[in-house]
Amino acid sequence: MSASRSAALAARDLAVVWHPCTQMHDHETLPMLPIERAEGVWLHGCDGRRWIDAVSSWWTNVLGHRHPRIVAALKDQLDRLDHVMLAGFTHEPAVALAEALVRVAPPGLARVFYADNGSSAVEVALKLSFHYWRNLGRGMRTRFVALNGSYHGETLGALSVTDVALYRRTYAPLLLEPFLVPPPDGSTRRPGESAEAETARCLDALREVLERHGESICALIVEPLVQCAGGMRMYPPAYLAGARALCDAHGVHLIADEIATGFGRTGTLFACEQAGIAPDLMCVSKGLTGGTLPLAAVLATEAIYAAFYAEHASGKAFLHSHSYTGNPLACRAACATLAIFEDEPVLERNRALAAHLAEQLAALAGHRHVAGIRQTGMIAALDLVRADGTPFAPGERRGLRVYRHGLDHGVVLRPLGDVIYFMPPYVITPEEIDRVVAVAAAGIERAAAD
Ligand code: PMP
Numbered sequence: 001m002s003a004s005r006s007a008a009l010a011a012r013d014l015a016v017v018w019h020p021c022t023q024m025h026d027h028e029t030l031p032m033l034p035i036e037r038a039e040g041v042w043l044h045g046c047d048g049r050r051w052i053d054a055v056s057s058w059w060t061n062v063l064g065h066r067h068p069r070i071v072a073a074l075k076d077q078l079d080r081l082d083h084v085m086l087a088g089f090t091h092e093p094a095v096a097l098a099e100a101l102v103r104v105a106p107p108g109l110a111r112v113f114y115a116d117n118g119s120s121a122v123e124v125a126l127k128l129s130f131h132y133w134r135n136l137g138r139g140m141r142t143r144f145v146a147l148n149g150s151y152h153g154e155t156l157g158a159l160s161v162t163d164v165a166l167y168r169r170t171y172a173p174l175l176l177e178p179f180l181v182p183p184p185d186g187s188t189r190r191p192g193e194s195a196e197a198e199t200a201r202c203l204d205a206l207r208e209v210l211e212r213h214g215e216s217i218c219a220l221i222v223e224p225l226v227q228c229a230g231g232m233r234m235y236p237p238a239y240l241a242g243a244r245a246l247c248d249a250h251g252v253h254l255i256a257d258e259i260a261t262g263f264g265r266t267g268t269l270f271a272c273e274q275a276g277i278a279p280d281l282m283c284v285s286k287g288l289t290g291g292t293l294p295l296a297a298v299l300a301t302e303a304i305y306a307a308f309y310a311e312h313a314s315g316k317a318f319l320h321s322h323s324y325t326g327n328p329l330a331c332r333a334a335c336a337t338l339a340i341f342e343d344e345p346v347l348e349r350n351r352a353l354a355a356h357l358a359e360q361l362a363a364l365a366g367h368r369h370v371a372g373i374r375q376t377g378m379i380a381a382l383d384l385v386r387a388d389g390t391p392f393a394p395g396e397r398r399g400l401r402v403y404r405h406g407l408d409h410g411v412v413l414r415p416l417g418d419v420i421y422f423m424p425p426y427v428i429t430p431e432e433i434d435r436v437v438a439v440a441a442a443g444i445e446r447a448a449a450d
Contacts, residue, residue: 006046038065061291064427073336086326093331106278109299118259118285119153121296151229219253224271232381240275263287267377290337295330381421405443
């Protein structure tokens with residue numbers, strides 16, 4: 001496609017499409033980028049340019065675009081079964097995927113409920129937890145606990161347990177009020193306080209909420225190890241292990257939102273593994289289909305499932321439904337994704353790539369406009385700051401300048417405010433990592449200049 005046809009497509013788009021998470025007015029100056037095809041880490045624009053997808057298309061594309069095994073599985077599935085409702089009917093991909101998820105998930109997660117995106121999965125988990133307690137005659141449990149800076153999605157229930165003002169503020173009058181507790185991510189570490197002491201202090205805060213309000217609480221919901229959309233805030237596995245123990249002691253569910261952290265992103269298949277814990281409910285999506293089709297799943301313990309299993313007249317059934325629940329094509333893509341993790345040394349390769357990324361970022365450590373370099377597996381982030389180490393005023397939108405610079409130099413970086421992060425597909429090469437970091441470094445220079 002030519003540059004002029006690409007521009008024409010962008011113009012047609014702006015006449016009719018309302019884009020997600022976008023002030024559409026920005027596109028009066030920010031070009032809309034029509035994409036024609038993608039392969040591996042590369043997005044190919046309709047105008048002949050190409051970009052490294054260093055954010056894995058909103059963290060979905062873990063194995064690279066159009067992975068041949070996923071493409072082949074989807075083509076085969078298309079010739080068999082497109083879709084059938086999952087109430088009263090089933091099919092091989094839905095069953096095989098549930099079996100595979102139960103096999104690889106932390107122990108004790110035995111049942112799989114499908115949804116079609118991350119936020120819906122969080123809605124399901126919150127409703128399941130509340131409904132479980134209700135079925136047990138404990139309907140007074142109506143509250144949830146979340147971490148400061150949490151992000152769990154943008155439907156009203158998921159937004160209720162989200163603590164990012166940018167997304168929450170406007171809708172606050174419509175939302176449930178969670179109890180918020182601090183994660184030990186270093187942001188509130190006191191002078192002279194060790195990381196261990198910070199973790200203990202944060203666990204004390206959680207303990208206090210559970211002691212005081214435990215009887216009204218359904219569940220604690222966490223993003224294990226990395227709070228992504230809230231600014232790539234990272235905390236140690238010891239906190240997760242402590243939180244699990246506290247939830248057990250107070251008879252409260254632990255919901256792990258592994259939507260962003262799952263499927264190898266933090267170095268293990270699921271982040272929970274690094275703490276040696278199993279949640280009562282676990283939400284997965286994004287990387288589940290290798291980034292090809294929308295799908296999510298909520299894994300639940302047998303004990304939770306059993307609380308819903310009774311004669312119809314008991315009224316205990318979970319009547320939640322989405323039309324596309326367990327879509328065969330999406331399930332088939334997910335089966336292929338899990339098979340790749342099973343057959344190929346994806347996690348091993350990731351460790352080498354993560355180490356290379358760490359080396360490259362270490363070179364930015366002394367940069368006067370860089371602070372807070374942090375990394376967990378294949379998630380790395382840093383803060384763009386003023387020369388004196390203080391943050392830029394948010395209204396200056398310095399991070400957006402890094403985004404623009406990236407696009408001009410063949411790399412998609414999509415900062416969260418002034419948090420520049422790297423979350424590439426796992427098929428990225430060391431040389432491509434070098435290029436991404438070099439472009440980011442130059443972008444930071446340019447963004448920080450007045
Ligand atoms: N939970 C987490 C941890 C997420 O990162 C996201 C998406 N960024 C969601 C939930 C919501 O997923 P979705 O965008 O598919 O609704």
